[in-house]
Amino acid sequence: xxxxxxxxxxxxxxxxxxxxxxxxxxxxxxxxxxxxxxxxxxxxxxxxxxxxxxxxxxxxxxxxxxxxxxxxxxxxxxxxxxxxxxxxxxxxxxxxxxxxxxxxxxxxxxxxxxxxxxxxxxxxxxxxxxxxxxxxxxxxxxxxxxxxxxxxxxxxxxxxxxxxxxxxxxxxxxxxxxxxxxxxxxxxxxxxxxxxxxxxxxxxxxxxxxxxxxxxxxxxxxxxxxxxxxxxxxxxxxxxxxxxxxxxxxxxxxxxxxxxxxxxxxxxxxxxxxxxxxxxxxxxxxxxxxxxxxxxxxxxxxxxxxxxxxxxxxxxxxxxxxxxxxxxxxxxxxxxxxxxxxxxxxxxxxxxxxxxxxxxxxxxxxxxxxxxxxxxxxxxxxxxxxxxxxxxxxxxxxxxxxxxxxxxxxxxxxxxxxxxxxxxxxxxxxxxxxxxxxxxxxxxxxxxxxxxxxxxxxxxxxxxxxxxxxxxxxxxxxxxxxxxxxxxxxxxxxxxxxxxxxxxxxxxxxxxxxxxxxxxxx
Amino acid sequence: xxxxxxxxxxxxxxxxxxxxxxxxxxxxxxxxxxxxxxxxxxxxxxxxxxxxxxxxxxxxxxxxxxxxxxxxxxxxxxxxxxxxxxxxxxxxxxxxxxxxxxxxxxxxxxxxxxxxxxxxxxxxxxxxxxxxxxxxxxxxxxxxxxxxxxxxxxxxxxxxxxxxxxxxxxxxxxxxxxxxxxxxxxxxxxxxxxxxxxxxxxxxxxxxxxxxxxxxxxxxxxxxxxxxxxxxxxxxxxxxxxxxxxxxxxxxxxxxxxxxxxxxxxxxxxxxxxxxxxxxxxxxxxxxxxxxxxxxxxxxxxxxxxxxxxxxxxxxxxxxxxxxxxxxxxxxxxxxxxxxxxxxxxxxxxxxxxxxxxxxxxxxxxxxxxxxxxxxxxxxxxxxxxxxxxxxxxxxxxxxxxxxxxxxxxxxxxxxxxxxxxxxxxxxxxxxxxxxxxxxxxxxx
Numbered sequence: 026x027x028x029x030x031x032x033x034x035x036x037x038x039x040x041x042x043x044x045x046x047x048x049x050x051x052x053x054x055x056x057x058x059x060x061x062x063x064x065x066x067x068x069x070x071x072x073x074x075x076x077x078x079x080x081x082x083x084x085x086x087x088x089x090x091x092x093x094x095x096x097x098x099x100x101x102x103x104x105x106x107x108x109x110x111x112x113x114x115x116x117x118x119x120x121x122x123x124x125x126x127x128x129x130x131x132x133x134x135x136x137x138x139x140x141x142x143x144x145x146x147x148x149x150x151x152x153x154x155x156x157x158x159x160x161x162x163x164x165x166x167x168x169x170x171x172x173x174x175x176x177x178x179x180x181x182x183x184x185x186x187x188x189x190x191x192x193x194x195x196x197x198x199x200x201x202x203x204x205x206x207x208x209x210x211x212x213x214x215x216x217x218x219x220x221x222x223x224x225x226x227x228x229x230x231x232x233x234x235x236x237x238x239x240x241x242x243x244x245x246x247x248x249x250x251x252x253x254x255x256x257x258x259x260x261x262x263x264x265x266x267x268x269x270x271x272x273x274x275x276x277x278x279x280x281x282x283x284x285x286x287x288x289x290x291x292x293x294x295x296x297x298x299x300x301x302x303x304x305x306x307x308x309x310x311x312x313x314x315x316x317x318x319x320x321x322x323x324x325x326x327x328x329x330x331x332x333x334x335x336x337x338x339x340x341x342x343x344x345x346x347x348x349x350x351x352x353x354x355x356x357x358x359x360x361x362x363x364x365x366x367x368x369x370x371x372x373x374x375x376x377x378x379x380x381x382x383x384x385x386x387x388x389x390x391x392x393x394x395x396x397x398x399x400x401x402x403x404x405x406x407x408x409x410x411x412x413x414x415x416x417x418x419x420x421x422x423x424x425x426x427x428x429x430x431x432x433x434x435x436x437x438x439x440x441x442x443x444x445x446x447x448x449x450x451x452x453x454x455x456x457x458x459x460x461x462x463x464x465x466x467x468x469x470x471x472x473x474x475x476x477x478x479x480x481x482x483x484x485x486x487x488x489x490x491x492x493x494x495x496x497x498x499x500x501x502x503x504x505x506x507x508x509x510x511x512x513x514x515x516x517x518x519x520x521x522x523x524x525x526x527x528x529x530x531x532x533x534x535x536x537x538x539x540x541x542x543x544x545x546x547x
Numbered sequence: 548x549x550x551x552x553x554x555x556x557x558x559x560x561x562x563x564x565x566x567x568x569x570x571x572x573x574x575x576x577x578x579x580x581x582x583x584x585x586x587x588x589x590x591x592x593x594x595x596x597x598x599x600x601x602x603x604x605x606x607x608x609x610x611x612x613x614x615x616x617x618x619x620x621x622x623x624x625x626x627x628x629x630x631x632x633x634x635x636x637x638x639x640x641x642x643x644x645x646x647x648x649x650x651x652x653x654x655x656x657x658x659x660x661x662x663x664x665x666x667x668x669x670x671x672x673x674x675x676x677x678x679x680x681x682x683x684x685x686x687x688x689x690x691x692x693x694x695x696x697x698x699x700x701x702x703x704x705x706x707x708x709x710x711x712x713x714x715x716x717x718x719x720x721x722x723x724x725x726x727x728x729x730x731x732x733x734x735x736x737x738x739x740x741x742x743x744x745x746x747x748x749x750x751x752x753x754x755x756x757x758x759x760x761x762x763x764x765x766x767x768x769x770x771x772x773x774x775x776x777x778x779x780x781x782x783x784x785x786x787x788x789x790x791x792x793x794x795x796x797x798x799x800x801x802x803x804x805x806x807x808x809x810x811x812x813x814x815x816x817x818x819x820x821x822x823x824x825x826x827x828x829x830x831x832x833x834x835x836x837x838x839x840x841x842x843x844x845x846x847x848x849x850x851x852x853x854x855x856x857x858x859x860x861x862x863x864x865x866x867x868x869x870x871x872x873x874x875x876x877x878x879x880x881x882x883x884x885x886x887x888x889x890x891x892x893x894x895x896x897x898x899x900x901x902x903x904x905x906x907x908x909x910x911x912x913x914x915x916x917x918x919x920x921x922x923x924x925x926x927x928x929x930x931x932x933x934x935x936x937x938x939x940x941x942x943x944x945x946x947x948x949x950x951x952x953x954x955x956x957x958x959x960x961x962x963x964x965x966x967x968x969x970x971x972x973x974x975x976x977x978x979x980x981x982x983x984x985x986x987x988x989x990x991x992x
Contacts, residue, residue, distance in 0.1 A: 433803075433823040433832065435814040444815045 033085040035098035038196065039105055040082025042189055046109055047074040052176050053113065056257070057169035066117045067169060074109055095202040099186055100536045103150065103527055106185055110146035110177050111139065117170045118142075124159040124512055140516045140523075147523045149177030150185070151530035152406060154271025154376030154499025157512045157519070161276040168257060171274040175264040181530070182268020182406040183231040183301070191224035216305050230304050231267060231406070238293050239263035242286065250285040258282075266290060269297045269407045271376025271499040278507055279366070280379045287362055287379050291369045295328060298373025298401035319441040320402050320413040327412070328368055331396050335389065336364035343389035344380060353380075367393060373401035374408035376499025376507070383506025390485065390502055397489075397498055408497030408529060410460055414453050416440060421450050459533055460495070467491040467525055474518045490514075494522040495529040549573075551612045551638070553598035553628045554619030555581050557876060558643060560589075561898040562616060565919075567591050569986050573607040577619075599627040601635060610636035616901055618643040626660040633661035641901055645669055645784065666900045672893040673788030676870055679889055680777060680793065680843055682758065684766035686748065686889055689914040691925045691977045695961055696954045697758045698726075698750065698914055698923045698977065705745040707765045715739035722963050723753030723761055726951040726979040727921060734920050734981070736949055750916060752923070752953025752977055754961050778803065778841040778866075780827040780857050781848035782813045785872055785893070789845060790820045801836070803827045827857050830864065839864040847872045858887045880918075916979075923953070923979050926992040930972040933991040940966035946991075948984030953977050 047070075054067040090098060111125075115138070118126015125142040128134040141157045148155045163171055180188065186203050189196045196203065201220045216223045242259040245251040254262075258274065265272045275281040279290055303321060306314040315321055342354035344363070353360045363380050370377045371393050382393055399415065401407015420438045428434055437444045468491035475482045482490070482503075489501030490511070500507040511519065528536045548570045552559050555576035563585070566572050572591040576582045579595035586593045596603035598617070609615055615632040617625035622644045629640040642662040644650060650667040653659045678688040687700040703710050709717040714725045714737045727750035728737045735741065743749065751761055777793060779786045782804030793800045794817060801821045804810040810824035825832050827848070838844065844861040846854040851874050858871045873879050873890045882890035899915045914923040928935050934942060939952055943966075954977045955962040955970070962968065970976065980988050 431821075431823070431836070433825040433836070435804075435807075435810040435822045435824045437811070437815045439818060442818070 030093045030097055031089075031091070032094075032097060034088040034090055035094045035101055037082060037085025037088040038090065038098055039101055040078050040080070040084070041193060041196070042078075042102055042185065043081060043105060043109055044075060044078030045189070045193070046106065047071045047078060049176060049180060050074065050113070050173070053169040053173040056172040057167065060168045062167045062169050063117075064169075066113060066167075067173075070112045070116060073112055077109070090202070092202055096538050099203055100527075100531060102186060102189075103531060106150045106177075106181070107143060107147040107523070107527070110150060110173075111142035113170060113173050114142040114145055115139070117167060123166065124157055137516055140519050141512070144511065144519045144523055145174070146177065147526045148494075148499070149174055149270070149272065150181035151497050151526040152178045152181050152265075152268045152270040152374070152408065153494060153497040153526045153529075154178070154265070155494055155501075155505075155511050155522070155526075156272070156499075157510060159510065159512055161274065163257075163274060168274075172257075172261060172264075174272055175261045175270075175274065178268050178270030178272055179235070179264035182270065182297075183228055187224045188228060190221055191228050194221070216302055226305055227301050230301050230308070234293070234296060234304075235263050235267050238266060238289075241289055245283075245285055245289065251283050253282055254286055262290070266293050266375065266377075267297045267406060269294070269373055269375040269401060269405070269497075271370070271374075273377065276508065278379070279377045284358075284362060287366055290377065291362075291365050294366075294369040294373065294375045294377065295325075297375065298324060298405050298407040300402045300404035301406075302404050317441060319416060323416055324373075324402050324412045327396075327399055328372055331372065331392065332361075332365045332368045335368060335392055336360045338386075338389045338392065339364055343386040344382075345384055351380075368396055371498060371500075372396040372399050373405065374496055374498040376493075378500060378507030381506055381508055383500075383502050383504075383509065387485075394485075394489065394492070394502075397492055397496060400496060410457060410496070413440070414457055417445055417450060417453050418457055420445075421454065456533065459537075463525070463528070463533065464491050464495050467495065467521060470521060471514070471518050474515055474521075478515045480513060490522070491525065494525040497526060497529050548613045549608065549611055549638075551575065551604070551607045551609045551615045551632070553615070553617045553625070554643075555585050555593070556618070556620055557894045558618045558898050558901070559616070560585065561876075561894070562618065562901050563589055563591050565898075565902050573612075575603060575607050599624055599631055601631050604628075604631055604635055609638065612636060612638040614639045614641065616641045616643075618897070618901065622646050622649055626662065629663075630661035639663050641666065643668060643897055643901065647784065647788065666897055668893045668897045669784040670788050671896050671900055672785050672872060672891060673792055675891055675896055676785070676789045676845055676847075676872075677792040679870060679891075680798070680845075682762050684762045685758075687914070687916070688758075689923065691752075691923075691954070691975075695956050695959065696752060696754065696925075696977050698752045698953065698979075699758045699762070700748055700750045700916065701762065701765055703743055703745055703747045703749060703765060707745065709743055709765045710745040712743055713739065714741045714743060717743055717765075719764075720753065720757040720761060722954075722961055723751055723757040724951070724953040724964065726750050726752050726923075726953045727916070729916075729920075732920075734916075734949075736951055750921075750923070750979060752979070753963075754954075776841045777801070777843045777845070778838050778861075779845045779847060780861070781846060781854075781872075782806070782809050782822070783847050783849060783872075786845070786847035787813055787816070789847065790817050794819045828853070828860065830860060833860065833864055839866060841866045843868050843870065845870045845872075851875055851878055855882065858882065859885065862886055919982050921979055921981055922985055923977065924985070924989070925975055925977050926989065928970055928972055928974045928976065928992055932972070934976075935970045935972050935974075938967050938969050939964055942970075946987075948987050949981035950984060950988055951979045953979060 050067050050071045057064045057067055114125040115127040125145050128138040144157050190204060216226055239259050242254050243256055246254040261274050279287055299321060303315040303318060339353040340360040344353050351359055353363055366379045367382055400409020400411045403411050403413045424436050424438060438450055468487045471490050472482050472487040486503035486505055490505055493499055493501040550566055550570050551573045552563050553575045555574050563572050563574050567590045574585055574591050575594045575598040577597055582593040582595040594607050609632050615638045617628040619625055625642040629642045632638060632640050640662050641664045643666050645668050647667055647670050650665055653662055653665045679685060682688050682699055685699040685701050689698045718725050725737045728735050729748040777800040779790055779800055779802045782802055790800050790802050799819060802813060803823045803825060804813055805826050807824055810822050814822040844866040846857045848854050854871045858869045861869050868888045870889045871882050871887045873882050873892050876892050876895055879890045879892050952964045955964050956975045
């Protein structure tokens with residue numbers, strides 16, 4: 026079973042990554058110490074993860090990756106991170122009523138608990154933000170575990186592979202191929218001659234934004250403008266905003282905080298959906314590169330337009346009068362804030378909420394569904410199809426229409442004045458088609474699978490479940506709303522959604538390419 | 548002046564011919580037969596051999612040469628020849644190239660490759676085409692005094708309002724001078740009472756605006772200054788450069804290229820040009836894409852035969868004006884006789900450009916008219932030369948050479964010459980001169 030791939034090399038390198046994942050567990054450990062909570066959960070987890078890492082590393086101590094091995098490695102790395110990430114959930118919840126804790130009562134309960142933990146962990150690393158955690162509160166779960174849940178999103182945001190390239194010299198050798206497979210968007214932008222420096226620059230920008238954001242949030246708390254935003258919450262939300270994650274340790278998400286906090290969160294969510302390479306140019310004093318970038322302009326433009334439309338809908342009463350976000354009908358500030366927040370959150374796949382949009386009128390929900398399809402920018406932390414792909418698909422279609430009337434005209438597709446390669450266009454067309462097909466088939470499967478155990482999904486629920494997991498968005502509509510849960514789905518559906526989050530984060534291609542190459546060489 | 552010319556092709560021969568009478572010319576060509584033949588055609592010394600080697604260049608006494616002109620058909624040969632010449636002596640080196648890439652490199656660092664002046668055939672030709680397109684009614688247009696002054700040659704059509712008028716009636720523009728009139732291929736110096744007949748070709752010198760206004764006057768039916776529909780046939784370097792220059796002037800064109808890869812490349816380089824991939828000799832295609840409605844068709848295909856075919860085809864289906872690139876100078880008249888409006892020969896264009904450098908520092912710019920019957924020169928007048936300090940009418944009556952001063956620029960301002968205008972040192976004069984009198988006039992400046 027060679028598959029034409031030197032799988033040992035991929036797995037060997039995986040061990041290196043897993044080893045370092047143990048180090049990241051220091052963060053929840055510190056939280057556990059600070060809150061006087063049980064420190065054994067994370068000590069044992071760390072030991073276990075490190076042991077697994079060293080064991081896996083032994084399969085190939087000196088890994089050498091070719092292009093296929095790189096694809097396999099990237100696919101496996103994200104799966105492994107999700108699997109490893111379940112350990113704290115399972116250990117912490119063992120013997121309690123936690124939905125993600127290890128249950129040993131029966132075989133069915135055992136499987137169910139592991140699937141739940143895997144769902145939560147994959148949702149974290151892929152920055153989806155869909156949850157099966159029954160009750161979200163620091164009373165039911167320890168602060169340390171909640172911080173782990175937030176941290177997984179921060180690690181997954183800029184990409185665990187990019188992080189590995191930035192800090193591990195043995196990974197940096199094959200860095201360009203790896204980053205290409207992981208980075209969101211159709212093409213890899215090398216900012217510096219050395220890929221490790223590019224990775225470091227991206228992580229530094231990401232880190233810098235996170236620090237500034239946490240400081241502002243905590244500053245608001247100190248100024249008395251955000252009573253609930255204590256240091257724990259500031260850090261916890263700092264970990265999930267820039268990676269377009271969406272997890273919150275508060276059951277009410279951002280609705281638990283003051284309007285001032287909500288206004289601060291909006292720009293940072295928008296920033297998270299912008300190509301981070303553009304910030305690199307801005308830092309070097311080349312702000313015009315950002316302003317002239319077609320994707321950035323389209324991204325900013327679509328947020329502005331959709332927000333404006335939604336604000337008008339809310340102002341005219343598309344939301345029920347009494348609910349968490351407060352009344353919007355006839356209230357300008359709240360209409361604008363709710364519209365900007367929900368669009369800033371859903372368009373680039375963050376998944377926070379300040380209102381239960383699952384209870385809004387259908388026409389407003391359809392608008393949100395449309396926004397979910399757009400996605401973030403290439404090179405951002407956002408999910409979805411990505412703005413640049415839609416732009417190129419749109420331009421390619423316009424060209425097709427033009428050339429049907431003028432069959433002899435040769436017209437390259439241009440983006441920001443640069444010619445887009447025909448191979449890239451074909452790849453983008455195939456990706457977009459694949460995305461839509463996978464989304465549609467999954468929606469059908471989820472509907473049928475739920476009916477199998479006697480649950481009727483509404484059309485909007487089935488569609489949004491599929492889209493919210495494949496696009497790494499998080500919340501859907503109906504029972505899957507921002508304050509709802511994915512807990513009621515059968516295990517098979519949850520596993521499908523784990524798969525969707527996985528392939529959605531890696532933009533489908535690496536995972537499917539590994540499968541296809543395996544089947545072809547048989 | 549000792550001049551070494553490397554390459555005895557059409558360009559080299561044409562340059563040698565115009566220099567042979569006044570200068571000491573050595574022509575080097577790799578083909579012994581060609582060298583032998585030229586020895587009898589022109590009063591020059593010929594050497595057979597590889598002009599890039601120092602051995603042959605020494606034999607041609609290139610070390611002592613005032614000017615070395617490398618004008619073979621091969622870019623690299625010309626560049627190496629100039630480099631070699633620079634190691635032997637300090638003559639002024641001129642290289643003819645086809646590739647605009649070499650020109651760009653050279654422009655970034657003048658003196659690169661040991662080349663003092665570089666003439667890019669294809670770019671030069673494209674610039675000529677674009678000038679002609681910019682003035683639709685003109686047959687030939689050349690800028691002088693860094694664009695302050697324009698020379699233009701027009702053919703007077705039968706329905707032109709000026710046909711039948713006298714020169715003084717037609718010349719209603721303050722800053723425009725009628726300098727020459729060609730009738731049946733013969734040049735006359737026009738006077739105020741000279742009649743203008745249909746079929747005449749008129750040469751005027753003046754400010755670009757007045758030339759533009761004059762063009763509108765004599766050919767009102769053509770859109771002034773701008774042709775709306777321009778079709779370029781053939782994505783050769785000339786075709787590409789033409790489209791690029793048109794883009795720079797905000798004129799949109801359509802470019803037809805047969806080869807798929809080349810068409811793709813062109814489309815990538817030219818964002819504001821519609822590039823079509825098709826065989827331009829397909830009449831069905833031409834009418835489907837409404838090439839028959841085109842105001843201007845430029846043919847810039849690889850061979851004269853193809854250009855001839857497409858030009859005739861374009862003319863036949865009803866294109867207003869057809870400009871053809873003609874590789875062989877012998878065919879220029881053939882093209883024009885069968886009704887192609889303008890035939891542009893890249894070699895003539897190149898020879899003109901190089902020749903202007905051989906008038907030492909005196910003549911700064913030159914245009915050759917009507918198969919070398921007359922030339923338009925730009926001269927900078929030096930202190931104490933024979934032309935300064937006297938009214939123009941005095942000079943004209945004194946010299947029996949045939950010439951007309953068309954424009955004067957003084958301190959970068961245009962001065963319209965009149966009989967009583969006194970020339971001053973430092974003036975640039977733009978004048979039309981009979982080819983036989985060129986040496987005499989330049990000697991006076």
